[in-house]
Amino acid sequence: MPKKLAFWQGNMAIAQGGIAAGCRFFGGYPITPSSEIAEVMAEELPKLNGRFIQMEDEIAGIAATIGASIAGYKAMTATSGPGFSLKQENLGLAYMAEIPIVAIDVMRGGPSTGLPTRVSQQDVMQARWGTHGDHGTIAYAPSSVQECYELTIEAFNMAERFRQPVLVMSDEVIGHMREKVVIPEPGSFPIIDRKKPKVSPEEFIPYLADPEDDVPPMASFGDGYRWHVTGLTHNDWGFPTNEPAEIGKKHLRLVRKIDRFRDDIVKYDLEQAEDAEILVVSYGCVARSAVRAVREARAKGIKVGHFRPITLWPFPDKELIRVAGMAKKVIVPELNCGQMVSEVRIALGAKAEIIPSNLVNGEILRPHEILATIEEVA
């Protein structure tokens, strides 16, 4: 069978990936450079009997998205910079109440209104700790339009599997770049749907987690089960609690359900890293330049390799430690003042010299710039 090909923008691929994953609800508010995701959803979802709603702000956009998920839909929201800040409180509610959604952040320069039309990677720590309180985080950083499509499907699968929000941290370059996408046949890739209760409504205990995965089955409003959703810390019945034992149980499970399956979630990619004495660690749009720089440096005889975290969270620390075994120097180029570099430092400690390489002028790091850094430290 001939492969189905498309020539898409990253933002378009995210919307199409969501649809392929079964997303039939989008709630959002326009903001550059993410608006195309909403625009594609506004056009496509009604054709599929899905629902698109432009809300009055980003807070309401994610609220409607969470509401639709509670009513049984796979649902998504998308935003950038200031909008991502506005969504944090309700993201926290979705973590606490264990409501699966996918939230996209197409990163632009900050803080504040910053650089609406220019790229950055300044929100990667906000993805981890943006909302108040502890929780496990799953966040992907696509490096190509193909990955925008595939990782959005993966994000939905993980959201449904673990009953929590999952983030796709794209950026302005990837979001607006056009590239060839190979569209897999429906049915050729896994689709995960949330677990439904197996007991009758009378026996249903809404937050009683299955011991094998720490995830409680989820009923939808309207399907005959009656349950209470709250952002307050709650017991297995979903009701607010002040009992230390119940509080601890809930809280630790929220973190553990991700920690336990960290190996299933983590994704990364390597380029000539096996014997590398210098390792470049980068993600998102920067990784495209970095891989090219590594190839050019190899051609010049420099033993350099590349490690690309695809999941920023959980951070592939074990994998990095393994891959960086021979590396004495690790370069971490980022479009921020040094955020993921701290994770690299925590992972590698004193085993290697860590060299941050940062750019925050709204431009992307170019291959020759990264090559220059490699040559400098070689």
Add this chain to the structure above:
Amino acid sequence: MPREEIKPWLRTRFFPHIWCPGCGHGIILHAILRSLVDLGKTREETVIASGIGCSSRMPGYINANTVHTTHGRSLGFATGIKLANPALTVIDVMGDGDCTAIGGNHFIHACRRNIDITAIVMNNNIYGMTGGQASPTTPVGARATTAPYGAIDTPFDICRLAEGAGASYVARASIAQPVLCEQYIKKGIQKKGFSVVEIMTHCHTQFGRRNKRPNPVDNLNFFKENSIPKAKAKEMTEEEKKGKIIIGEFVDREAQEYTEAYLKLIERVRG
């Protein structure tokens, strides 16, 4: 005592409730449950949403599909639920602070969108839960912990706000008129479109104590003495209406409802 048919609608497992003895919110809970039972609604088809506040703790006690969200944002969640499944009956219970301060933007847009949700605003003129700070409906001159010398800013008239923003049904009563409360809630639920029922209630603990109405009875008497039917208010001067609570139905109109409009759009697009 609640009527027999109401008992299955209460999550007695979650009792005792958190409200102060004599708090007006309980009267409103009862009126909502009586309305649902009388309209023949099932617990399975009913959704009760809320934000944060003493009033917003109500859904926890109702044995239906209930969602206690973030402060001021419940209408966003309720909108997503209703659009996802228009067959559900969605009621959103809010405090005055929840609805008109932090949630003010969502409130006017829900009115404008005219989505089939019934908003029940439990207006006690104060932030009860957080200890008696001023709200956007605290009357000028009334004392609050953050207005120790009396509030100086003009309060919102929630019904006029809802009317101006485009709600299909708007009415106000106080807990001293429980029959009216029930009647308006029922009409609100039956109305296709966004309905707002403002119920004047009291927080004797936080508002009453600082404003010479420290007991629940003082407040019920205040509501009885100061409630004026809409028709009578028409004949009164602005000066005479000061400090009075005008009760009645202010809007009852037919207009395109949002989820119906969306389903029509789907039909049009899909041909």
